[in-house]
Amino acid sequence: QPHRRKWDRWLMMGIIGLCMGLVAHILYVIINSIASLKYGTTRWIIGHSNMGVAWLFNCTFSVLLIAAASALCVGAAPEAVGSGIPEVMAYLNGCMLPKVFNIFTLAVKFLSCGLAVASGLPVGPEGPLIHIGAALGSAISQGHSTTMKFSTSMFKRFRNPKDKRDFVTAGVSVGVATAFNAPIGGLLFAFEEVASFWQQSLGWQVFFACMCATLALNISKSALKAFTGSGQFGWFDQEVAFEVQAGMSFSSHVLAVVPAMIIGVLAGLLAIAFTLLNLKVSRMRDILTSHLKWGRMWEPCILAVLYTTVCMLLPLFFPCTPTECQEIEGVLFCETGLQGGSGISSNRTGLTNNAAPSLPLYTCRVVDTVVSTGNSTTWYPRGDSIMPDLPGNGTHTVYYNQMATLLFSTGEDGIKQLFARGTHKRFSYTTLFVMGICYFLGAALCSGSAISSGLFVPMLMIGAILGRIVGLATVDIAQGLGQTWSVETFGPWTWIDPGAFALVGAGAFMSGVTRLTLALAVIMIEISSDVHMLLPVLVAIMTAKWVADSLSHSLYHGLLEVKCVPFLLSEPISKYSLDLVPVSYVMRSPVVTLKEHMKVREVTNALRGVSHNGFPVVRDSPSGQVFVGLLTRSHIMSVLQRIVVAGSTDVEVAWVELNRKMMDPVMAQRSVHEQQMVVLSRELQSSLMGSSILMEGGGLGGGRGRESLGGEDEIEDRVVDLTPYMNTSAFVVSDSFSLERAYLLFRTMGLRHLTVVDEHNHVKGIVTRKDLLGYRLDEALTRAMGAHAAAGTNGRENRRQRGAV
C-alpha cells in the first residue's frame, strides 16, 4: 500500500514561484535603472545643451547596450534569441529542441533581455520572462545540469519527462504571472496556448506556483521601496501595472460594443499584417544570416541607431501643445481637454489625473507661471529651466510634446499614457498614426533579431494606439451629435473615453496575434483592475480572433513552422475529413521490428536501418509474429551500453520485484516502464562517469553509437533479452482505426509512436508525430486516396459485372 507523496511537488512549485518572483523583480530593477539613467541624462542634455549632443549620447548609449545584448546571444547562447515562447511551446507539445533549458541560455536570456529592453528598442521583457520561467522550472526541479556538471540528489524523483514537463508548465505560468503581475492570467496563458497536456491536479499546483510568484514579486518590490525610503515594507502599493485611476472606472453601455467590434476587425487585420511581416522578416533573416556568426550582431545595432534617431528627430516635427496645470504641493495637475476642449475638460478629470509630470516637455517649455502665495499673485516669464522651482501653489501653462510623450519614453510609460482615462484629446490623430507606424515597423523588425526580446509590450502599444484612434473618432462623432451625448459628465456616455478604448484595442491586437482569448481577457482585467469594460474587451478579443483566424496562423505557430518543429495543433488541419480515413493511409510501412530475444548484431543493424525512434517488439506465434510491446531507440541504446560496459543485461527490476517495491513511495509514483528505465540509467550513471561519449550517444540518433558498439565480435553475438525494457502499455490500433481519433490520441496522450496492427495483431505499420503534420498528412492522404479510389472503382466494376452475370 504505497504512500502517494504529494507535498514535495507542492513545495517545488512554491520554490519555482518564489524564485521567479525574485528573478523577475531583479530584471525589472535592472531595466528601470538603465532606462531612467538613459532618458534622464538625455532629457538633461536636451535642456542644457543642443539636440546634436543629446542624439549622440542617446545613440551611443543604446547601441552599446544592444551590442552587449547581441554579443551575449551570439557568442554564448544562440538559443536565447527571440522571445523563446515558440521553443517552450514545442517542448510542451512533445518535441525537444536542444539546449533550450540550458543554464547558459537562462543566464544569457536574462542579461540580454534586460539590456535590450532598457536600450529603448520596441521590445518587451515579457516573452523572455516566460522562457526564463520555463528554464527556471526545469533547472530547479531537475536539480542537476549537464552543462555545469553539477548534480544534487535532493529532487531525484522529479527527473523524469512527465514531472519535468509539469514544472516547465508551471515555469511558463509564473513567467506570465510576474510579467503582468497577473497570477490567474499566467495560469490561463499556460493552459490556453502553451501546454498541450493538462491535468486538473497540475492546474492546482500551477495556481499555487503563480500565487507564490506574485507574492515574492510584490514583497521584493515593497522591500526595495522601503529600502529607498519611498514606501513601507510589505505594502503592495501600485501593484497593478496599468491600473485605471480611482474614480475613473465607469459602467459600460451596449453601444460600446459597436466601436469594440470595429476595433476588433481592425486589430484582426493589423495583426495579420504584423504576423505576416514578422514571418517574412524571420525567413529573410534566416536566409541572409544563416552563414554568419558575429555578423549577426550588425542587425540589432543598425536597428538601434535607426530607431533611436527616429525617436529623437520625429518629435521635433510636432508642435508643442499647451495645457493648463495646477501645482498643488509640488505635483502638477493638468487639464486634459486639450485642443478645443469643447466640453471635455471637466473638473472631474482635472482632479484625478496627475499624470502630468510624466508628460515630456522635450524641447517645449513652460511659457508662463502664475504663482499665488497667500494674497499676492506673481507672473513669471518663460524661463530656461524646464520646471521652475516655486514655493506654494501656482497655475502653469505647460507646453508638452505629444510625440515625445509616447516615443521618447519606455514602452510601459507610453502604454500608461495611452490607457490614462479622462484624457480625451491628449494625443491627436496625426501623433497616433505616426507613432503607430513607427512602432509597428520597429517591433516587426526587432523581434527575432539577434537579441533576446519579447513582443507583448509592442503588441499592447500598437493595440492601444489603434484603440485610441477609434476612441478619438468616437468622441468626435459623439460631440458632433450634440449635447445629448454629453461625454464630459458622469452618466450613460462616460464610456466614450479613448483611454478605455485603448485597453480594448490592446486586448484585441494581442488576441489577433496570439489567438488567446480567455487568458487575455483575464490579463486585461488584472492589469487594469476594472471589470466594467470587460464586455467591450471580450467582444473586441473575439472579433479580432475571428478575423485573424480566417486569414492566417497565429504568430507562434507560424514561427514554429519557420523553425520546422513538428508541432501538433489541438485539432488536425487537413482538407480531408480525417474521421473517414483509416489510419493505415498515413502509417509508415513496412516497419523494422525487434524480437524479444535478439543478438546484439541484429539489434544494431535494426537501429542503423531506419531513422525513426520507436521499434515494435514482436513474438513468434503460430499465426505469425504478434506485437507485444514498444521500445524506443534511446532505451535500446542504454541496454546496449550496459552490455558493453557491464557485460550483462540483468536488470534488478523485473515485474515481480516491482510489486514488492510498491512499498517505496518514490518508486511507486512512476510507471513500471519508467521505473525500469530510471534504475537502468542510474546504474549506468554510477558505473559510467568516465565514458561520457557513450552517454550522449544514447540520447541521440543511431549513427553515433556505431563505432563504440562494433568493436568486438564476441559482444555482437551475445543474445539480449529485451522483454524487461519494452513498454507493454504502448497503444496499438487496428488498421481501420479512424485517423481523427488517432490524432486525438497522439495529442491528448502525448504519444510519439503508435503501432498499427491488423486483426491478428501483426504489426502493419507505425505512425509518428511527423506523419500527422499538416502538409505530410495531406500528401499521404492524396496518394492513398488515389490508390483507394482506383481500387474502389474496380471493386464496383467487379460487383456490377457479377450483378450482370
Add this chain to the structure above:
Amino acid sequence: QPHRRKWDRWLMMGIIGLCMGLVAHILYVIINSIASLKYGTTRWIIGHSNMGVAWLFNCTFSVLLIAAASALCVGAAPEAVGSGIPEVMAYLNGCMLPKVFNIFTLAVKFLSCGLAVASGLPVGPEGPLIHIGAALGSAISQGHSTTMKFSTSMFKRFRNPKDKRDFVTAGVSVGVATAFNAPIGGLLFAFEEVASFWQQSLGWQVFFACMCATLALNISKSALKAFTGSGQFGWFDQEVAFEVQAGMSFSSHVLAVVPAMIIGVLAGLLAIAFTLLNLKVSRMRDILTSHLKWGRMWEPCILAVLYTTVCMLLPLFFPCTPTECQEIEGVLFCETGLQGGSGISSNRTGLTNNAAPSLPLYTCRVVDTVVSTGNSTTWYPRGDSIMPDLPGNGTHTVYYNQMATLLFSTGEDGIKQLFARGTHKRFSYTTLFVMGICYFLGAALCSGSAISSGLFVPMLMIGAILGRIVGLATVDIAQGLGQTWSVETFGPWTWIDPGAFALVGAGAFMSGVTRLTLALAVIMIEISSDVHMLLPVLVAIMTAKWVADSLSHSLYHGLLEVKCVPFLLSEPISKYSLDLVPVSYVMRSPVVTLKEHMKVREVTNALRGVSHNGFPVVRDSPSGQVFVGLLTRSHIMSVLQRIVVAGSTDVEVAWVELNRKMMDPVMAQRSVHEQQMVVLSRELQSSLMGSSILMEGGGLGGGRGRESLGGEDEIEDRVVDLTPYMNTSAFVVSDSFSLERAYLLFRTMGLRHLTVVDEHNHVKGIVTRKDLLGYRLDEALTRAMGAHAAAGTNGRENRRQRGAV
C-alpha cells in the same frame, strides 16, 4: 473536399447565450418582485401593527411559496430537486441520468427555484441556473423534444452525443455567467469542475456564449430600468453584484496573508463539516422519504415555518445599535465606526458609504433628528414613523438592528452588507456567530429537500460571516497594538477591514465545499471588481482547498456517490499503484461476443444474457476468433427493429458510399460510425412514426425489447450482417496494459467500453466505467492481487528449485 462548416455552431452558442441571459433576468425579476413584496409588507406591518401579525403574514407567505415550489417538484418533475449540478456533472462525465434535460424539468426548475429563493429560505438561485442553462443548451441545440413530440429539422446536424455534450457544457457556463454576471468565471467553472472532456475550440465557443449571455442579461436589465424610469436603456450601470465601493479599493499587504491563511484553515474545516452534514442529511432523507411521494412536501414546508420564525424572533433578542447619519438630498450617509468607534469612523468611510437606507431598523426607531435648514436647527423627538419625512439636510441618530440587517433580508442583501467596506464594527461578534449558526444549519437542511435550490448564496454568506469574524478580530488586535497600526487612514494598514476579509472568507468557504480554485478566484474578482485583494483571496482559497482535500470529498462528488452515479474522477482513487497493475485484473471475463454474421435468435439471446451494453464483434480466423469491432446494445436494437419493421437490414451507407458522401459538408462532420447510425435512426424514424414502443426500447436496456422481437420464428432465423454497424475505431488494449493508462483513456476519450485482447487479438475481457469506480476497483484488485501473489510465490519457488537443480 468537404467544407467544414463552423458558423452554425458559433451561431448556436450565441443563441444559447442570449436565451440564457433573458431567462436568468426573468428569474431574477420574479425573485426580486416577490421578495420585495414579502419583506416590504412585513416591514410595514411591523411598523404599523404588532409582531404577531407580521409573523403570521410572513410565515403564511413563505409556506405558500415553498409549498408551491415543492408541489411543482414533487408532482411534475422530481428530477428538478436540488441544485442539479451533480446531475449535469454526471452527464458531462459520460453517465446519462434519465429526464435530466427534459423540457418539463427545465420549466419546473425555473418556477420552483424562483418561488423557493423568494420565500427567504437560505437557498440561492445559482445552482438551478446552471442546470437551467445546461437544459437550455440541450433543448435549443437538439431542436426536438421526445416529451413534447416536437421536432424541427433546423439543427439536425447537432443531434449527436458529442455536439449535445458541447452545447450542454456551454449551457453550464452561461448559467454561471448569468448567475454571477461573470462571463470568464462561468467558462472556468465549466472547465474546472463540470466538464470532463475539453477541447480548445470548445473553449472559444463557450467564451462566445458567455459573452452573449452577459450582454443579453445586461441589456435586459437596462431595458427594465429604462421601462421603470430608473435608468437609461443600454447603460450597464451597477452590473457588478457585490462591487467594492468607489474609493474603497485598497492595496494589500504581506501581513494580510496571515489572517487569510487563518480564514482558509477555518473555512476548510467548516466546509468539511458542512459537506458531511449535507451528505448525512441527504442519506437520512433518502431513507426516510423514499417511499413517499406527496409526503415529501412536508419537509420544506416545516423548514420554512421554522426558519421564518427564527428570522422574525431572533432579532428581538438583539439590542438596537445607534449610528449617526447625515441626510444629504434625501439619502442617509451614516458613520460606520460603530460601538466604540475609536479611530475607525473617519470621514472617508462616511462619505462613500451610502448603505444606510438598507440597514433595517426592524423594531428600532430613529431616536432624534437634528435638522439644519439654513441657520435654524430643529430637534425632533423620537417619532412613530420609521423615517421622518424631512425637508433639507439633517443629522439623525438612527438605531438599527444588527441581526435583522443580516437575517431579515434576502441572501444577496445580507452578503452586500457583509462585503461593505469601511464598516468595521457594524456587526458584533455575537451577531455574526448567531447568524452563522442559523444560516449554516438552515442551508444544510434545506439543500436537497424537495425544492429546487442552490447553495452558492448560502456558501457566500457563511464564508463572508466567517471572514468578517476573523476581520473583526484583526481590527481589535490592530487597535490593541496602538497608534502605529492606524486602521482609519489610507495607508499601509487600510487592508484591516472586515468587509475585505468577508470577501476572502466567501472565496475560501466556497473553495472548501466545491474544491474549485481558478474559477472561484476569477468569480471573486468579477463580483467585486477589485484585484487588489486577489492575493489574500488566492491564499485563502488554496489553504481551504488543502485542508478540505485532506479530510473529505467535495460536496458534488459526495452527492454523486449518494446518488450512485458511476462518475470517473480526473484521477483514479485507489490504495494500489494502478501504474503497476495490468488492466486484466479488473476486466470482466468471459465476455459475450457477437459474430459478424449471426442469426437474429442468437443476437437476442446474447443481448438477454448480460447486463452491460458493449459487445465486441469477432471474426473466425485460423488462430481463433479475432476482434474486429464493437457494437453497443442500442445500435443492435436499432438493427433488430429494422428487421422487424422493414424486413431487411440493407443500409444505404457503406464504406465506399461514405467516401462519396464526403462532399456533403454536414455529413462529413461525423465519424463513419456515427453517420451510419444517424442514417439508420433517421430511416427508422420516418418508417416507424407509429410504433413508439420499439423506439423507446431501443434506447434502454435489453429486457424490454424482447416481447416485440420474439414474435415470429421466420424472423428469428434470418441472418443479420452486423459489419456495417460496428465501430471499427473502438479502442483495444492488450491484457498487460497498465490500469492507470486505461483509466486515463476512459477519462480523456470519454469511453464507455474498452475491449481487452491478448497478443493474438482474441477478446479476453471488457472493462466498463463501473469497473473503474473507487470501491469496485479496490475490491477487484485485492482479489486479483491475492491470486497473483500466490502465483508469484509459486513462480519464484519454481525458479529457485530450478536454480538449485
